[in-house]
Amino acid sequence: DAKTTQPPSMDCAEGRAANLPCNHSTISGNEYVYWYRQIHSQGPQYIIHGLKNNETNEMASLIITEDRKSSTLILPHATLRDTAVYYCIVRIYNQGGKLIFGQGTELSVKP
Amino acid sequence: DVKVTQSSRYLVKRTGEKVFLECVQDMDHENMFWYRQDPGLGLRLIYFSYDVKMKEKGDIPEGYSVSREKKERFSLILESASTNQTSMYLCASSGTRTGGRNEQFFGPGTRLTVL
Numbered sequence: 449d450a451k452t453t454q455p456p457s458m459d460c461a462e463g464r465a466a467n468l469p470c471n472h473s474t475i476s477g478n479e480y481v482y483w484y485r486q487i488h489s490q491g492p493q494y495i496i497h498g499l500k501n502n503e504t505n506e507m508a509s510l511i512i513t514e515d516r517k518s519s520t521l522i523l524p525h526a527t528l529r530d531t532a533v534y535y536c537i538v539r540i541y542n543q544g545g546k547l548i549f550g551q552g553t554e555l556s557v558k559p
Numbered sequence: 560d561v562k563v564t565q566s567s568r569y570l571v572k573r574t575g576e577k578v579f580l581e582c583v584q585d586m587d588h589e590n591m592f593w594y595r596q597d598p599g600l601g602l603r604l605i606y607f608s609y610d611v612k613m614k615e616k617g618d619i620p621e622g623y624s625v626s627r628e629k630k631e632r633f634s635l636i637l638e639s640a641s642t643n644q645t646s647m648y649l650c651a652s653s654g655t656r657t658g659g660r661n662e663q664f665f666g667p668g669t670r671l672t673v674l
Contacts, residue, residue: 482662491563491649491665492602546592546617547663549602 451475452536457554460530466523468553470536473517478540481512482547483521485532492535492549495521526557562586563666565650571672578637580669582650591633592651592663593617593625602649608633640673647671 453471460466472481482497496503496510498519503510509522523530535552566581582591592607594617604617606625614625622644626634633652637644647670651663 484662489668491651491668492663493665494662497662546604546607547602548604549594551601 451538451548452550454534454536454550454553456551457556459556459558460523460526462528462557462559463525466526466530466555466557468521468523468534468536468555469518470521471518472536472538475516475538476540479538480540481510481516481519482537482539483508483510484535484537484547484549485530486535486552487529487532495534526555528557528559531555531557563650563652563664565648565666565669567669568667569670569672571674572637572640573674574641576637576640576673578640578671578673580635580637580648580650580671582633582635582652582666583631584633584652584664585631586652586654586664587630588652588654588664589630590653590655590663591627592653593623593633593635594649594651595619595646596649596668597646605635640671642673645671645673 480497480499483495484492486492495507498510512519533552533554537547563584572578593605594602596602603619605623608614608627624636647668649668650666653663
């Protein structure tokens with residue numbers, strides 16, 4: 449079973465920040481939070497990952513709470529092309545093993 | 560750019576046929592994975608491989624087998640296709656570099672229909 453909980457769907461206005469929450473209350477000390485997204489009819493795509501510090505890259509920012517039981521993925525200026533299903537996954541870093549996908553959040557960016 | 564390619568985007572087969580789904584990656588990745596994706600069930604892992612000639616069962620291996628004779632290629636085999644194997648099949652690969660992100664890279668998927 450997935451170790452994360454996400455809302456099934458969210459809407460966001462184009463140009464606004466999209467904030468996608470994820471709960472992972474049973475996360476272990478050696479587990480990282482990974483985010484992937486899947487645009488319709490494509491394979492999932494890596495976005496970002498983190499352990500306990502906030503992370504930012506060219507695609508998004510990741511905010512992890514101090515107790516690490518939840519996190520938020522932020523798309524700072526959402527575009528129509530960001531419409532996708534976003535998956536939050538916890539796994540041990542550097543472990544080449546499987547990803548356990550939950551149901552994810554279906555983000556709809558509207559004009 | 561990392562490339563994970565799958566042999567077909569769409570495939571239609573008949574019940575009882577033997578089906579081969581091929582996946583090739585060009586990043587010299589050690590790990591390769593096969594998932595299937597179904598509405599309401601999300602992505603589920605079928606098999607994975609950590610090295611050539613090695614394989615591990617995932618969550619739903621029944622009715623499937625795999626082959627990894629070369630590092631870059633991972634094949635999923637349906638010995639006798641059944642209608643409940645109609646699905647989207649996704650292949651992925653990842654590395655194990657120390658300090659690397661080691662995220663999984665996914666192929667575009669093969670939509671298999673078994674009639």
